[in-house]
Amino acid sequence: GAGVSQSPSNKVTEKGKDVELRCDPISGHTALYWYRQSLGQGLEFLIYFQGNSAPDKSGLPSDRFSAERTGGSVSTLTIQRTQQEDSAVYLCASSFKGTQYFGPGTRLTVL
Amino acid sequence: SQKIEQNSEALNIQEGKTATLTCNYTNYSPAYLQWYRQDPGRGPVFLLLIRENEKEKRKERLKVTFDTTLKQSLFHITASQPADSATYLCALDPNQAGTALIFGKGTTLSVSS
Numbered sequence: 001g002a003g004v005s006q007s008p009s010n011k012v013t014e015k016g017k018d019v020e021l022r023c024d025p026i027s028g029h030t031a032l033y034w035y036r037q038s039l040g041q042g043l044e045f046l047i048y049f050q051g052n053s054a055p056d057k058s059g060l061p062s063d064r065f066s067a068e069r070t071g072g073s074v075s076t077l078t079i080q081r082t083q084q085e086d087s088a089v090y091l092c093a094s095s096f097k098g099t100q101y102f103g104p105g106t107r108l109t110v111l
Numbered sequence: 112s113q114k115i116e117q118n119s120e121a122l123n124i125q126e127g128k129t130a131t132l133t134c135n136y137t138n139y140s141p142a143y144l145q146w147y148r149q150d151p152g153r154g155p156v157f158l159l160l161i162r163e164n165e166k167e168k169r170k171e172r173l174k175v176t177f178d179t180t181l182k183q184s185l186f187h188i189t190a191s192q193p194a195d196s197a198t199y200l201c202a203l204d205p206n207q208a209g210t211a212l213i214f215g216k217g218t219t220l221s222v223s224s
Binding site for chain 1: 143145152153154155156157160200202204211212213214215216217
């Protein structure tokens with residue numbers, strides 16, 4: 001695979017449901033990031049994984065948000081009991097030498 | 112407080128002119144600053160990185176400057192084309208430790224023919 005891939009590309013859910021968003025980073029990239037982008041806003045950092053180190057979770061907005069990265073590769077961002085304010089585009093990026101390579105994002109809509 | 116600001120939400124210019132976008136930051140000492148391009152419905156794409164000890168960097172029609180005294184970066188597109196229309200984001204590494212970048216909100220550039 002040439003770039004970062006994310007799935008699904010679009011997700012519509014009802015308020016209160018749980019959702020899982022997936023990110024496949026570029027092979028060999030040890031750093032992986034999740035960001036959130038709301039309409040008209042900049043990218044908001046959520047969580048950062050670097051190799052086998054403990055993730056930097058400082059950007060997660062609440063304990064409803066969690067993420068894991070299995071085997072140093074694929075990552076899943078989970079949002080529990082979704083709220084309407086969670087509606088946004090969720091972007092994943094992997095990094096090489098400081099440069100971040102972004103996936104196309106998952107557009108989450110909470111009804 | 113720490114801030115990164117791109118002073119224009121939108122910039123409209125005519126084809127062939129030079130577009131200049133500004134990024135200012137306060138209370139950071141970044142080791143480098145980056146510029147990304149984002150098209151609607153897509154993730155940002157890396158364009159250029161400039162380090163704190165570099166004053167200027169060029170890539171084809173793109174030029175970036177970095178003034179650590181003014182805490183400002185300028186991003187220039189010369190001989191602009193309608194295909195350059197997009198949102199341009201600046202980003203910096205907040206603590207020189209290679210952690211998550213802090214992004215500005217972006218400037219949306221429209222180049223008319």
